[in-house]
Amino acid sequence: MTGQVRTVDGRVAGRRGQATRQKLLDCLSEMLSSSPYRDVKVIDVARKAGTSPATFYQYFPDVEGAVLEIAEEMAKEGAGLTELVSGRSWVGKAGWQTSEELVEGFLDFWRKHDAILRVVDLGAAEGDKRFYKIRMKILNSVTNSLTEAVKELQTKGKVDKDVSPAAMAGSLVAMLASVAGHQKGFQTWGVKQAELKPNLALLVHLGITGKKPTK
Amino acid sequence: MTGQVRTVDGRVAGRRGQATRQKLLDCLSEMLSSSPYRDVKVIDVARKAGTSPATFYQYFPDVEGAVLEIAEEMAKEGAGLTELVSGRSWVGKAGWQTSEELVEGFLDFWRKHDAILRVVDLGAAEGDKRFYKIRMKILNSVTNSLTEAVKELQTKGKVDKDVSPAAMAGSLVAMLASVAGHQKGFQTWGVKQAELKPNLALLVHLGITGKKPTK
DNA sequence: ACTTGTCCTGTCATGCCGTCAGCTTACCGA
DNA sequence: TCGGTAAGCTGACGGCATGACAGGACAAGT
CATH class of the missing domain: 1.10.10.60 (Homeodomain-like)
Structure with a gap:
């Protein structure tokens, strides 16, 4: 190509x-x-x-050009994050597991690509479309899957109609990305990884299904 | 001083x-x-x-030194964000209003200080303690209030005991900060402000109270 | 007018940027 | 084995930002 x-x-x-x-x-x-x-x-x-x-x-x-290259490479790997959501169940215990694994996988990925993701984030926030596209590529892989999940739950009548699937999914993913990017910060502040993850999972579950998980 | x-x-x-x-x-x-x-x-x-x-x-x-100065100034103003949470009710319609106003106020503040907050975020993510402190100063004003709110609801038995107030509040605030920082991005992606806000408010409400809001 | 202390800038050494011409290296076909 | 050709690398250079200093401009008080 x-x-x-x-x-x-x-x-x-x-x-x-x-x-x-x-x-x-x-x-x-x-x-x-x-x-x-x-x-x-x-x-x-x-x-x-x-x-x-x-x-x-x-x-x-220039430096930026090289950074884009690295980011592009990472984005390819990031596309695999879809696996964390697509085709998974959001009901009962399985739903809780889906949440947990999503959070887990997300934090891992972010920790692994820590440095480059910071720069991508900055570039995107500054309005650079190239960085923005890369950020989207990574986040979309998850966001789209989540959006679908919400839509499906909506058609089944399990989630309120006035929830915007895209906005909800986008917000949750943004949360994950942000928390992931400041993991060290949370620790310094006295919040341990161990309590962070279940809480994130809880929020994800609440956001997607509107209900508390059954653990 | x-x-x-x-x-x-x-x-x-x-x-x-x-x-x-x-x-x-x-x-x-x-x-x-x-x-x-x-x-x-x-x-x-x-x-x-x-x-x-x-x-x-x-x-x-150097440039960084001057940026810190600007950020410090902004942080003072940011301390006022506490008002958005402290002393507010989280039950019934009032609870929903609290959520909405928190989101509204947060996004406004972020939009206003857009550029400098990007840099603070980057500095914090890179591990610079000075920037991290400033970021904390702003976010803590909201996070602490939210943490208190969760704790209070917990003592009343309205929220599960296994929720970590700090982790929950921190995650929600991180979400708000992140979404606020990429507001333009959301728009480009086809999510309108109008649907973004209520969804964020919904998530905040769900996270703090564990329940769907009554509107 | 003179002094004093604040305020600003011209100038300079240093170091990075980004480009080019030109040299070296590797590959390939004869 | 021997060019020929294209890939690969670098020294060197003009240009610009950095950061420091000394000295001049300015305002205020005497």
Whole structure:
């Protein structure tokens, strides 16, 4: 579909080139974890990768461009989050389990991609459509599934008609994303992971089904 | 407490100096709204304020330092968000109104301070304690009130004992903050403000009381 | 007019940005 | 084995932001 990996000036990247490119991405990823986004400099990434700044610019237009690349990669993996919702039951004990596993999976994913997700979030909040699209791609995989779940429950008359499935699903997912992004913060504040998860699961269950879960 | 405003090199700022300082802060605020945080340069802020970069460095150690100043200011105002919760009823129609007004007030505040809150959020997520503290200051004003509300409902036996008040309140507030920060995003995605608010209010009500609201 | 302390800016060394020409390396067909 | 060709990399450079300093402008009091 997209064809081959290309350098900025149009050459196709060969084996060695791709390796260098990947190394730069890896190093950038590391830097994002260890220092503020604002302070990540091309020269540092290049140095860390054992190459020169000029090489960096051969593969990426700028830091942002490289970040988008990393984010894109992560988004692919994030599409798998759909699994946490689609085809699952929302009634009885199974419903509670669905909630719990959704929360669990979500927090894990966020913890894993912590640094890059921060930047994506910022970009999206600043109105950058490219970042926004990536954020959507990840969240939609869950949001859409949840939206469907609500709609289905509505047709069965189990959920009030005046609930907007999209808004509800979107809000819940936003909550998960936000809490996930500040997991460390919660801990500092004295809320333990162990009590955080069930409460999130409870909220998800309440939001989707409108009822307390049976555990 | 803090006493007078001081320059970086320790002088006390007089009338004129304070005016310049404030102008720099205002211009920085504007710049944060119009361009990505990463691209905000001291020289641009100074130019916009009709002064020189050297002047900027007389009052602030760097961009981040000035941002903290703005954030601190906003946090003071944010403390007033407590009003949205403290002393309000969570039962019957009044409970629904409390939810609605909380959501309304929260979204308004966020929309108003949009740009600076993005940066605070990023700083906090990156683990910077100064930003984290400011974020807490704002959110705590609401979180603590909500926590109290849940505790009270628990003692009355109206809410399950296994709900962690702090975790629940924190999650709800995080949700509000996150949704507020991506309000534009929701719109792009096809969810209208008008349906977003009631759904958030519903979730808040469900989370705090465990019950559907009576409208 | 003179002094004092505040306030601002011109200037400079330093360092990063982003680009280019040109060199090195790898691959391939003859 | 030997060019030929394209990929891959870097030194070097002009440009710009940073951050520090010294000195000039300004206001207020004497």
